[in-house]
Amino acid sequence: MRAAITSISHYVPPDILDNQFFESNLDTSDQWIRSRTGIVERRIARTGGTSDLIIPAAQQCLNKRGIAASEVDCILVATVTPDYVFPSTASLVQAGIAARNAWGFDLSAACCGFIVALIVATRFVESGAAQRVLVCGADKMTSIANYQDRTSAVLFGDGAGVALVEQSDDESVGIIDHLAHMDGRHAKELYMPAGGSVRPASLETVNNRQHYLVQDGSTVFKAASKDIVDITQELLERNGMSTDDIRWFVPHQANRRIIDAVGERLGLDSERVMCNIQRYGNTSSATIPLCLSEWMEKGALHRGDNVVLSSFGAGFTSASLYMRWAIAPDLPAEETEDSLIYAEAAD
Ligand code: UT7
Numbered sequence: 001m002r003a004a005i006t007s008i009s010h011y012v013p014p015d016i017l018d019n020q021f022f023e024s025n026l027d028t029s030d031q032w033i034r035s036r037t038g039i040v041e042r043r044i045a046r047t048g049g050t051s052d053l054i055i056p057a058a059q060q061c062l063n064k065r066g067i068a069a070s071e072v073d074c075i076l077v078a079t080v081t082p083d084y085v086f087p088s089t090a091s092l093v094q095a096g097i098a099a100r101n102a103w104g105f106d107l108s109a110a111c112c113g114f115i116v117a118l119i120v121a122t123r124f125v126e127s128g129a130a131q132r133v134l135v136c137g138a139d140k141m142t143s144i145a146n147y148q149d150r151t152s153a154v155l156f157g158d159g160a161g162v163a164l165v166e167q168s169d170d171e172s173v174g175i176i177d178h179l180a181h182m183d184g185r186h187a188k189e190l191y192m193p194a195g196g197s198v199r200p201a202s203l204e205t206v207n208n209r210q211h212y213l214v215q216d217g218s219t220v221f222k223a224a225s226k227d228i229v230d231i232t233q234e235l236l237e238r239n240g241m242s243t244d245d246i247r248w249f250v251p252h253q254a255n256r257r258i259i260d261a262v263g264e265r266l267g268l269d270s271e272r273v274m275c276n277i278q279r280y281g282n283t284s285s286a287t288i289p290l291c292l293s294e295w296m297e298k299g300a301l302h303r304g305d306n307v308v309l310s311s312f313g314a315g316f317t318s319a320s321l322y323m324r325w326a327i328a329p330d331l332p333a334e335e336t337e338d339s340l341i342y343a344e345a346a347d
Contacts, residue, residue: 001125001126001128001167001168002126002167002168002171002173002174002175002176003121003122003125003126003165003166003167003168003174003175004165004166004167004168004173004174004175004323004326005118005135005163005164005165005175005292005323005325005326005327006065006164006165006166006168006326006327007061007062007064007065007163007164007327008061008064008161008162008163008164008289008292008293008296008327009057009058009060009061009064009161009162009293010057010159010160010161010162010286010289010290010293010294011053011054011056011057011060011159011160012043012053012157012158012159012160012280012283012290013043013044013045013046013053013158013159014043015043015044015045015046016041016042016043016044017041017042017043017044017142017157018040018041019033019034019039019040019041019154022150022153022154025147026147026148026150026153026154027150028150028154033154036255036257037154037155037255037256037257037277037281038255038256038257038259038275038277038278039154039155039256039277039278039281039282040278040279041278041279041280041281042142042156042157042158042279042280042281042283043157043158043159043280043283044142044157044158045140045142045158049081049082049083049084049089049092049140049143050077050079050081050082050083050089050138050139050140050160051077051083051089051092051093051096053138053140053158053159053160053286054077054089054093054096054136054138054160054162055093055096055097056160057136057138057160057161057162058075058093058096058097058134058136058162059097060162061134061162061163061164062097062134062164065164067132067164069097069098069099069100069102070098070099070100070101071101071131071132072097072099072101072102072132072133072134072164073101073102073103073130073131073132073133074102074103074104074121074124074130074132074133074134075090075093075094075099075102075103075104075133075134075136076090076104076105076106076107076117076120076121076133076134076135076136077089077090077093077104077105077106077107077117077136077138078106078107078108078109078113078114078116078117078135078136078137078138078285079106079107079108079113079136079137079138079139079284079285080108080110080113080139080144080192080284080285080314081139081140081141081143081144081284082106085195088104088105088106089106089138090104090105090106090136091104093134093136099134102134104134107120109285109313109315109317109319110190110284110285110313110314110315110317111252111254111282111284111285111287111311111312111313111314111317112180112252112285112311112312112313112315112317112318112319113137113284113285113313114135114137114161114285114286114287114288114289114309114311115178115180115288115309115310115311115319115320115321116180116317116319117135117136117137117285118135118163118165118175118178118309118321119178119180119319119321121133121135121165122165122175122178125165125166125167131166131167132164132165132166133164133165133166134162134163134164134165135162135163135164135165135289136160136161136162137160137161137162137284137285137286137287137288137289138159138160138161138162138285138286139158139159139160139283139284139285139286140158141156141157141158141213141281141282141283141284142156142157142158144192144211144212144213145212145213146209146212146213146214148209149212151215151217152212152213152214152215152217154281155254155255155281155282156213156281156282156283156284157280157281157282157283158283159280159283159286159287159290160286160289161286161288161289161290161292161293162289163289163292168326170326172304172324173303173304173323173324173325173326174323174324174326175321175322175323176239176322176323176324177235177238177239177321177322178235178319178320178321178322179231179234179235179238179319179320179321180317180318180319180320181227181231181317181318181319182315182316182317182318183315183316183317184315184316186219186223186315186316187314187315187316189215189216189219189220189223189316190213190214190215190216190220190313190314190315190316191213191214191215191314192210192211192212192213192214193205193210193211193214194208194210194211195210195211220254221255221257221258223312223316224252224254224255224258224312225258225261225262225265227312227316227318228251228252228258228262228310228311228312228318228320229262229265229266230318231310231318231319231320232249232262232266232308232310232320233266234320235308235310235320235321235322236308236322239322241306241322243266243267243268245306246268246272246306246307246308247272247305247306247307248272248273248274248295248300248301248305248306248307248308248325249263249266249268249272249273249274249307249308249310250273250274250288250291250292250307250308250309250310251263251273251274251275251309251310251311252282252287252288252310252311252312252313253275253276253277253280253281253282253283253287253288253290253291254277254282254287254312255277255282256275256277256278259273259275259277262310274291274292274295275291276290276291276294284313287311288309288311292307296327296329299329300329301325301327301329302325302328302329303325303326303327303328303329304324304325305324305325306322306324306325307322307323307324307325308320308321308322309321309323
């Protein structure tokens with residue numbers, strides 16, 4: 001039995017933070033940010049939490065598929081910016097969309113979160129442990145970006161992407177293989193120093209601004225550029241594929257220069273590499289589903305396309321997933337025979 005993404009949607013908050021905002025508040029420039037990161041603007045959620053980004057995307061994802069929230073049996077939320085330390089953001093999403101028959105949990109794998117959650121969902125669906133899993137990659141990165149630090153504040157934005165994973169009716173499409181690696185020796189090269197059990201929130205941690213993301217930017221840059229290439233090549237090799245076989249490569253969107261360097265080292269022309277970092281910045285676990293959903297909306301992703309997702313993030317972690325795309329763009333899912341049956345059942 002093969003699992004497949006059968007619907008995908010995204011949501012970004014309407015408010016835009018452009019580079020001029022940072023020019024006015026920090027020792028930086030639009031020119032520096034564009035040339036060193038590729039970012040022109042990013043979105044900011046002025047109120048609410050990560051669940052408020054997920055809920056509209058999840059509702060739209062289910063509408064596109066034509067199924068009711070009560071038919072979802074599991075919700076996975078990949079995030080490093082949960083609404084609260086507990087309960088899980090998954091439980092808030094469950095209540096928000098009224099998925100009364102779903103259980104679920106949050107998963108912390110930073111920028112690899114969406115791929116790692118897809119791997120978990122795939123295993124649940126393949127084993128029959130779940131039928132319909134909502135995989136949510138979402139982060140409100142502006143809540144942990146240090147607006148006094150020009151080396152990281154300019155990079156991040158807010159957003160959510162939600163995919164529905166179900167059993168594929170056709171073995172020729174769906175999620176085929178995946179890989180994930182971790183090297184915890186680098187844990188403190190990209191992390192948030194306080195707010196966890198080592199340094200619970202105190203006057204001191206607040207005064208020392210330790211509740212924000214801290215990173216060694218150039219170490220992260222070098223490791224990301226190398227590890228994304230390595231894990232992608234490993235995945236391709238074990239599937240007897242070369243980069244020529246990839247229709248769409250979907251890298252994590254952290255820096256335009258990382259995306260370009262990875263594409264070049266893999267020998268991929270830029271037309272096959274999804275990139276929207278200029279509009280959203282780094283939304284952590286949302287970057288990959290944001291790309292997939294946008295490319296789907298513009299009709300550029302077709303059923304049967306070979307799609308490879310690859311990411312790198314805090315941990316350090318890297319993850320890659322190979323699938324043959326299962327959704328047909330020209331035939332909205334809600335009009336297919338299958339989903340009409342689901343819609344009737346939900347009524
Ligand atoms: O999802 C994973 C999350 N993190 C990342 O992906 C981060 C990956 N790293 C990066 O994207 C890049 O390393 C940065 C964008 C963070 C930095 O770019 P860089 O080209 O590697 O710059 P750098 O760290 O080598 O710094 C060069 C100079 C420094 O000034 P000095 O010391 O040479 O005077 C920085 O202070 O650029 C300075 N700089 C800036 N200048 C203007 C760093 N940030 C800025 C800025 N505006 N926003």
